[in-house]
Amino acid sequence: MYAVVGLGNPGEEYAHTRHNAGFMAIDRLAADLSVRYWKTECGSLTAKATIGGEDVVLAKPQSFMNVSGGPVKQVLSTYRLKPDRLIVVHDDLETPAGAVRVKKGGGHAGHNGLRSICDKLCTHDFIRVRCGIGRPPGKMPVAKFVLADVRKRDLEELEAECDEAAQVVDFIVRNGLDKAQRRWS
Known part of the structure; x- marks a missing residue:
């Protein structure tokens, strides 16, 4: 089983911000997998699905980013998963927008x-899917850039x-991490 966690901020006011790229990706994946039932557990909205015969739990933490x-640690604990079975989808300033x-x-x-996930799990060794948002234009503060409506x-x-x-x-x-890294590195 994998835990697939999308990072974002709860609430409608953040729904269309760059910082919610993880939530948006999880919602898309859930739609592709015909997920219809979400429940609140582990401080997250979670849903179970299957990808290619592999069970996955999708999670959107309901705490702030x-x-x-x-919540990520709670999901792993509840489903008895180690960090090497964690995929985190998040926005990334250092990756060009669109990549x-x-x-x-x-x-x-x-x-x-x-940082919060690394601190709570006491490891950096988990899979990351980085959604590039690029750097803010001009001298715009990063917080304003990631939290502003797009x-x-x-x-x-x-x-x-x-x-x-x-x-x-x-x-x-x-297909595994190695093949994915060759294609999306």
């Missing part, structure tokens, strides 16, 4: 959601990227 490590990248391990690069033309690009991230998760579960 900066403290998402607690999706896959990696395992590494630092958090200042991403507070990843303009319509940029939202279409972000949605397409999140669709691809959902496909990447499906590919990882079906």
